[in-house]
Amino acid sequence: MNRCFFVISNAKAGRSRAGAPARLHDYFEARGLPASFSTVDGCDWNAVVDAVARYDDVRFVVAAGDGTLRLVLESLWTRNLLEKCTVAFVPLGSANVAALSLGLPRSFESALELAVSGTARRVDLGLLNNRHVFFIAAIFGAISSVTVGARREWKERFGALAYLLSADRLLKHNYRDDGFTFSVEEGGRSRRIHSHSMVVCNHLNIGGLRPLRRILFDDKRLDMITLHNTRAWGLARAAYDFFRGRRDSRVLRHRRITNAVCRLDGFKGHVHLDGDEMQLGSGPLDLRVIPHAARFVTWTSPAH
Numbered sequence: 001m002n003r004c005f006f007v008i009s010n011a012k013a014g015r016s017r018a019g020a021p022a023r024l025h026d027y028f029e030a031r032g033l034p035a036s037f038s039t040v041d042g043c044d045w046n047a048v049v050d051a052v053a054r055y056d057d058v059r060f061v062v063a064a065g066d067g068t069l070r071l072v073l074e075s076l077w078t079r080n081l082l083e084k085c086t087v088a089f090v091p092l093g094s095a096n097v098a099a100l101s102l103g104l105p106r107s108f109e110s111a112l113e114l115a116v117s118g119t120a121r122r123v124d125l126g127l128l129n130n131r132h133v134f135f136i137a138a139i140f141g142a143i144s145s146v147t148v149g150a151r152r153e154w155k156e157r158f159g160a161l162a163y164l165l166s167a168d169r170l171l172k173h174n175y176r177d178d179g180f181t182f183s184v185e186e187g188g189r190s191r192r193i194h195s196h197s198m199v200v201c202n203h204l205n206i207g208g209l210r211p212l213r214r215i216l217f218d219d220k221r222l223d224m225i226t227l228h229n230t231r232a233w234g235l236a237r238a239a240y241d242f243f244r245g246r247r248d249s250r251v252l253r254h255r256r257i258t259n260a261v262c263r264l265d266g267f268k269g270h271v272h273l274d275g276d277e278m279q280l281g282s283g284p285l286d287l288r289v290i291p292h293a294a295r296f297v298t299w300t301s302p303a304h
Helices: 020-030 045-054 066-078 097-102 108-117 142-149 152-158 161-165 234-244
Strands: 003-009 035-038 057-064 085-091 120-128 132-134 137-141 180-186 189-195 197-201 222-227 252-257 259-265 270-273 276-279 285-297
Touching (some): 003 020, 020 108, 057 066, 057 108, 066 085, 066 285, 120 137, 142 197, 142 270, 180 252, 222 234, 234 252
Parallel strands (some): 057 085
Antiparallel strands (some): 120 132, 120 285, 137 197, 197 222, 222 252, 270 276
16 A cells, blocks of 8 residues: 555653654664654644645554644644544553553554554544544543643653542542532433533543443444542442443433533533643533544454
8 A cells, every 4th residue: 555654753742762753763764664753733734735645545653642642633633634644543651541442552663563554443533612622531520630630750650540549639529519510402402410520431441441331432422421429439439330330320420422512500620631631611512523533543343
């Protein structure tokens, strides 16, 4: 196949391997593979458009963390290039939740080999306010304080376990008095929900532990999870219900959405979107799925 590569890296990636940029250059040069190397901001998008016209497969190899992967997908979407390009991931970030969830290899060499020669599959993307793309999840409320507040040095040392080490924020949280109310409108129906945390997943299977409720990245829908525990120890039940439960419980509710408008009342704080943190402005919150929007190289079968 006539193929070229745009290699996107991030020097600030949390667990960046020593000498990774040079090793990337050496890999493509040794194999005579046409490749361009840059950051997301430094990418020559005119060159991408020209490559699309010349090559059968224009492949973005993202050698960075989850946040950079999200930015690449969003950049391709805003430029109407998602349908024309393939995206592959070489995890060099702090937590690499996307790699854990999709079963991608953690070794630099194995992940790079898969990124270059692997077969792409169609995957869904989430879309927030018709502007921000996410591949993993959009997280609101108390749970977001854990993902946002995890110390960088812990993430660099312990990876995804750093989020567990930051769970003391949830133990100290005032669940009875500190929460928010939102109304969800979808398909002409409206529901009003009070919660302290909302997670809108595209896919989220931690460390290969797959929820029985089947949160899939290619089912053309998003999964909205809301938590309703009033005490800290209720989180253990919520975690059990998330992975082992199939139905709603007193502490966890699960809805599948394709296009929903939410109106938040009393929400404070930031939104954690994959590896990025952002402030949520006022007004309605539009959440929708972009079905089979991206061609992504992954080992995980769509059937799982």
